[in-house]
Amino acid sequence: MTEVARRFHETGQLDPADFYMMLIWKSDRAKNRHRERLKRLSKERGGDGTFADAVSRISKAIHEGPSDKDRLKILMTDWEFYTPTATAILTLLYPNQFTVYDWRVKEQVEPKRDLAQRSFTDGFWEKYQVFMELVRSAAPSALRDNLRGCDRYLSAKSHHEELAIESAK
Numbered sequence: 287m288t289e290v291a292r293r294f295h296e297t298g299q300l301d302p303a304d305f306y307m308m309l310i311w312k313s314d315r316a317k318n319r320h321r322e323r324l325k326r327l328s329k330e331r332g333g334d335g336t337f338a339d340a341v342s343r344i345s346k347a348i349h350e351g352p353s354d355k356d357r358l359k360i361l362m363t364d365w366e367f368y369t370p371t372a373t374a375i376l377t378l379l380y381p382n383q384f385t386v387y388d389w390r391v392k393e394q395v396e397p398k399r400d401l402a403q404r405s406f407t408d409g410f411w412e413k414y415q416v417f418m419e420l421v422r423s424a425a426p427s428a429l430r431d432n433l434r435g436c437d438r439y440l441s442a443k444s445h446h447e448e449l450a451i452e453s454a455k
Contacts, residue, residue: 381434
């Protein structure tokens with residue numbers, strides 16, 4: 287577990303800078319749009335309209351979320367994250383329970399189905415559960431206890447295949 291995840295589990299809070307780094311890691315080009323949206327949503331929900339307030343509210347909500355399903359729903363419904371970013375955040379905090387819904391990983395296990403949406407439903411959760419099992423089964427057995435390890439393996443495999451195709455040209 288990373289230092290950020292360990293602190294989160296101990297305190298129930300994320301440092302705004304750590305959260306911003308998560309956004310940069312997932313999608314550097316969208317980091318400022320995320321920050322502005324979170325500030326707006328903080329204000330709409332009675333907060334002070336700062337990024338720090340939004341991160342505090344997000345941290346508390348997902349830390350206290352009664353289930354993994356609820357944690358993902360909170361990020362997608364309450365804070366308007368699309369699937370890839372919501373799952374990236376949760377994967378960093380709960381690496382055994384979530385996998386990143388990333389295009390590289392998706393192409394390795396389920397290229398025809400697209401879950402990159404903002405709408406959260408029970409049906410969506412069921413499809414994400416299937417996706418997680420596909421990720422787990424596509425990785426070597428030594429990695430299957432840690433979904434983060436599985437998605438890292440599949441992402442690296444995707445990069446390797448892409449480089450092999452480029453080298454063959």
